[in-house]
Amino acid sequence: MGEPRPLGRFGEYGGRYAPESLVEACREVDEAFRQARADPGFAAALAELLALHAGRPTPLTPARRLSQELGVQLYLKREDLTHTGSHKINNVLGQALLAARMGRRRLIAETGAGQHGVATATAAALLGLEATVFMGERDMERQALNVFRMRMLGAEVVPVTTGSRTLKDATSEAMRHWVGATGDSHYCVGSVVGPDPYPWMVREFQRVIGDEARGQCAAELRTGVPDHVVACVGGGSNAAGTFAGFADTSARFVGVEAEGGAGAARGRLGVLHGCRSLFLQDDDGQIIEAHSIAAGLDYPGVGPEHAHLRELGRARYVTVTDEEAVGAAVRLARSEGIVPALESAHALAWVIRAAGDGELAAGSTVLMTLSGRGDKDISTLKELL
Template sequence: MRNVLPWREPVQLDGTMGEPLARGRFGEYGGRYAPESLVEACREVDEAFREAWADPGFRGALARLLAVHAGRPTPLTPALRLSQALGVRLYLKREDLTHTGSHKINNVLGQALLATRMGRRRLIAETGAGQHGVATATAAALLGLEATVFMGERDIERQALNVFRMRMLGAEVVPVTSGSRTLKDATSEAMRHWVGATGDSHYCIGSVVGPDPYPWMVREFQRVIGEEARAQCAAELRAGVPDHVVACVGGGSNAAGTFAGFADTQARLVGVEAEGGAGAARGRLGVLHGCRSLFLQDGDGQITEAHSVAAGLDYPGVGPEHAHLRDLGRARYVTVTDEEALAAAVRLARTEGIVPALESAHALAWVIRAAGDGDLPAGSTVLMTLSGRGDKDVSTFKELL
């Protein structure tokens, strides 16, 4: 049975999705639950990011890289045929059209510039679907840095194309054989490795998770999605903002970046999780990977494994700011099954000529379902972030379809 939180009336909250409270808190979530050996490293990242984010020179350099290397701004594409079939006006924010094929490049270019500013010569990263690993390897090659990417053995098998891309770009890909051999375990191994490498390496976390300042910093680097979409919707829609803003959620970086552009509007924010990895919809309060948030747990409080056909959603929790938005009622978190996501991917391919990443297909699956059962009223305007393209998932499509 799906665990779906009910709608609440949209609210405008001053300060929502602004700077976190003291000690990196979003309400009761967040914080810096790091081993003693990493506390100083996190503090250094925090200070460096605050200084850089206040520096017009840093932000200008990042904006230029996003434009000339990543290909921003990405377009807002009306899904005309699918909209007609569903009875809603669906617009796709096309992060699949960025260089490397997903939203991950936005955050990684920011963190790579920050690492260079801090005098670090190597990037450490974790990856599930491989898109964050590819983006990290790309940024490292661009800026003359080394890159070490930790990836679960299971994900290496199902994301072979991205593994090849990382290695071609010069990155070292380290297989992780512990636990479920997926994203959770890759993150754990990357953090362990960082403990002994803080002097010359920067840990480039790929989502809005981890110890402070990472959830806030990654969201700020991804905010470009929401800000661009807000301006594009203002030009495209009579009302200026869509009725609903939808994005898939694993850790939640593409959703956080998208939501940041609309948090102060009346748009309803919807995060779509995998049925087998629903941290926001089904998780309980706990601590993992340096932050306090909502995680899937057993009766003894041990973190349980997540399961998703989309490697990037195969994570047993959600970023702390998403947990806070859920509690506030500012965002609603829903789930879809593997089968729904696969069907949605095929439908988008055959109606709009776009093959989405399986992660993004989860968001689309909810739009299709909600339009059919009345959860999306006829005539609604819907902005959906298409966070990545489906090249990486071809082997999964071939096996399951």
């Protein structure tokens, strides 16, 4: 999981399928990122922000009671304990620093569950930038708490009323808005999707998860490396960041998608939001609306590197139903005192299912990235339980 081929190609996936008006903007981001990546000063500034503002490193927590129940050794990489409550802050602090380095004064973002929007609003306030966040009207209703948090932090939240009124449509609107604002604004993409260089740039900003976990596993586990590395996948940033830390090991990667948003598991080759990847499509090649109880997984595709990892057989992608995810969230709350985001609960649901049916061997070690905390989902869970 190194640098992609020219124009961000991961095998046949990736690329820069952007409108002509955005091609130069993408080139500028690519050049600025490569320069920043080679600059020790940029790395030091980002490391300082991650430590002092985001609260890194996050702990590796053994889920002792649940492990005993399941017959496996489950370890949780606690991204829920970062400032703003999810892994999204890692990428956003990196991109916000990059935007300031480029002389941009405003961040544009899309958001589904609201966590990326909150992280963007937070970073903008911290660095003295403006923030405009596009969010589907349906997601705004089910994630009202995060909408309030974004506005309290000073961001403009723009409702998106087209299509399914969820993450796909918010992304489309954000990209359209960027077309007319490239001179003073940076599009802060929230996942490993979009035109080159975004898929690998976001992965590189998120690999702090995997790099930290690799060192923590080396100290905690007898073998030094877990048997399985598991994470939920919408676009797939927390999974890509986690997998990157274990790319050269024997650990088996499992990406867990929502049953109604299984781009990697059931998608077809297509182009959306600037990249070539796997997307849910009908026989005419039209994008099919995704569905998930977790707004952050309500996306009809997957990042191009995930599509490539699936094709290579390096990672496996499985699906989990809404009901399984809710059950997993309750089980973690009652066994470990942790209320996870519904996105993260999808990953846990697969671990529970795989341990129960013998797919995970007794005593095997499992590292699971707990990508976010469940505060934002309390009203949804309250209605169901």
